[in-house]
Amino acid sequence: MMTKGKNLFSHQKLISICVVLLGLLLIVTICAPWIAPHDPAAVNLAMKLKGSSWEYPLGTDQLGRCNLSRILYGARVSLGCALLIFLSSLLIGLIVGLLSGYKGGWIDHVLMRICDGIMAFPNLVLILGLVGIFGPGLSQVVLALMLVQWVYYARVFRGMVLSLKEQNFIAAAKISGTSHWNIMRKHMIPNVLPPLAVIGTLEMGWAIMDISAMSFLGLGVQPPMPEWGAMIHEGKSYIQTNPQLMLYPGLVIMAVVVLFNLLGEALSEKYGIKRRV
């Protein structure tokens, strides 16, 4: 199964490297206030659009704000929100999927029709629509993304629950006198979560991209809050003179998403789990 296309790194090594780098990212994100050389919101028009220097390692943007500091603080927004979206949609999807799969009947019908309705729209269209209703802003974007994302998890969990339900050990648990609630809690959830931990890494990548995309469109984060997508949005007017304003945040987004994807792929190869395309 894994003999096709020998990778440069063994899966275990790749997983370790990704985990270490992501761990570093996490530390940097948490410690941003202590690491960042300047206040990301500090405007200094005298220093605008300067190149790299000792004082401003990545140069400054059009308002004289330190690029590096903005990127570091931006990590908190991007990663923090991505995590929030991921965990909350996972939770909602888990509850819906469990109920739907385990109980079946009309609950299943109703919930799945709701999912079908939401899934009928392309993700981005739906998000744009919701943001249109809620208005622009970070919390609105996060809410919109949550409302769209849970559907996928619900479907996946439901599928797993349906196949688990047929297993003999569930019948055995019922015969042992275990209540439905306990069956869900002790048998279903532990068997359903591990594969999702793998898919979750990939979902984090998507969530970061979605937030950045919304901010890039001017719909997510509002100035002066630093956020990678927003920085690209602001930098696009200067693309010819100071391309680094777009390049730095763009590269960072790419690097982080690639890291998550690599980790997710390596994990899914290791545990033989299919990922969403």
Add this chain to the structure above:
Amino acid sequence: MRKKGADQVLNGVNLIIEEGTCVGLLGQSGAGKSTLGRIILGLEKPKAGQVLFEGQDIYCADQRTRKHYRRHVQAVFQDSYSAVNPRWTVEQILSEPLENYETMSRKERKIVLIHWLERVGLSEKDLSKYPHQFSGGQLQRINIARALLLQPKLVVLDESVSSLDMVTQGVILDLLVELKKELGVAYLFITHDMTAAYHLSDQLAILDQGELVAQFRSKDDFFSSEEIAVQKMRDAMLADHPLSRTIGRPVR
């Protein structure tokens, strides 16, 4: 979902299992044996008819009666691996029924578990192991321990030894015989294997295409019967010695 004539899997089945006896239920696959097992285990409600446990209809009973019934009717399935949660340790697997019915501290529970593990031929160090670390036969012993530790009145053995090899089959059947004598538990032994059924059962019944075509209160009646279904089963048995073979090249 087998379509056999009408959509009926079982038709007019009357079966009595007395305390402490083993009823062997024979029949081809698709005859409805497993469905009957599931109905008796309370997993599937029959379209018509009743399942009376100690005189009470289990499908129309109140919460308390159902709980009592649940405790006293247990099962051991054919595939030992799929009957346990693959991520649980043996200790967790065996503790589940105890936690549902008794209130004990972990230490007290452990003592009970070790007693039962030893009773089925395993040991204390198996408590921390996972199902995949055991052979089919060993895991089936664990399933038997789990079924019996609540001291039920009836255990449904659904093809419990069919997946095991000959030698292990014999050993597990012997264990079941011993436990039946010791605990006075009744068995419903569902199987297609006549020799195994003979070994373990006191009474025998044959299910053919959803109907109970024959029932015998003693094993010997079964073998001397002229019923067509019984004859068919007898003819289907493989020889136990080359001299009595009916298929291969005759030996001198």
Add this chain to the structure above:
Amino acid sequence: MQESILQIENLHVQTKTPHGTTSLIQDVSFEVGRGQIVGLIGESGCGKTVTSMSILHMLDRKTTDVTGSITLQGRELIGMSERAMRSIRGKDISYIMQNPMNSFTPVWTIGHQLIETIRRHTTVSKRQAKAKAMDALAQMNLPQPDKLLNKYPFELSGGMLQRVMIAMAACMHPPLLIADEPTTALDVHTQKLVLEHLNQIRHEYGTAILLITHDLGVIAEMADQVVVMRQGEMVEKAEVLELFENPKHDYTKKLLAARPSIPAVCPI
């Protein structure tokens, strides 16, 4: 007089793991003659399947080491290229496995798979292959062969599938047939039918059969010679009557004693 079809001599199979080399089977030797049924019996894990897999060369070439001699009608199989083995499998050696559902692709009809097998090993047209397939099914007394060809594997019961598999294995008239636990997954009525089919093949085409099982009843019914295996070793080899009447090894005695017999059933 009995031409030897399969000859196994000093077969050793070892597998390389990260922890070192483990021996799977040691020093196994036996032969199967034309029209003969050799029963290979032992508990699970004794090496029966490894033996059949090494005859078919289906063990992982990179991690397993097969030494000794396996000759099929005089041709040495050990060391043969994968390409050469592919032309042997299905034509000169047919294989029947325990779970018939696993040998068929669920998305194609039985007919499609039968015809494909026939056409892979012979140069007949599709129509001729279809006729051959129908003939093979009819030979096994399978009802309505033409309807059967159009069915999908999931539409048939395990027993029926197993009989179709035997028909498929037999239609090429292979000199050797390996049947690995062919009756284990079946209920008792179909078991006898399947064994009767195997006997028919042996009788009509002179096929040599290596019958692997853990069921002494199958051995008692079918085998001419018996090889008893335990933990990778051959512990006893004898003519079937001799084995049942005068078992020499303790393990054989244990096997014979393990099966309780029914006193009320009188032998013929």
